[in-house]
Amino acid sequence: MVDTITAMDALTHPVPAVTEDNAFFWRAAGQGRLVAQRCAACGLLRHPPAVGCPACHCLDHDVVELSGRGQVYSYALLHHPRSPRFRYPVVAVLVDLEEGVRVVSNLVDVDPADIRVGLPVEVAFEPTDDEELAVPVFRPRTGTARTGTARGGAGATDGDAR
């Protein structure tokens, strides 16, 4: 097998596995918004998208936009198996968002040596082969990019942002 796509060419992601339950998430990302479901009964924010609330089993929910700000909870550097659609190492990351939602994503625009637990990050969006859909990824927070709606309690250490 000969791959003709080099790592530098791999600027778009494959189309996500869109279902009726998660389409809102990918379409919002395509509009530059990071969103999550909020339970209509107990208010719990949840991700990934699910039919019902894991806390109270309510089936009703709305969708709210998140700040996109958080910090690295954990990460792993993936070197294999190689796909021409990704840049290596792929940084798989768990991000704790300010709103209390934990998401699995990729960390980009970062030297792997600079990654640490607690690193302040912010969402960015990378295109897919479907122009209406995008993939939320995270990058180190600049500290000046957004002044936004910090809701406290996250304990992020902005002083280390570059």
Ligand SMILES: [Zn+2]
């Ligand atoms: Zn609930």
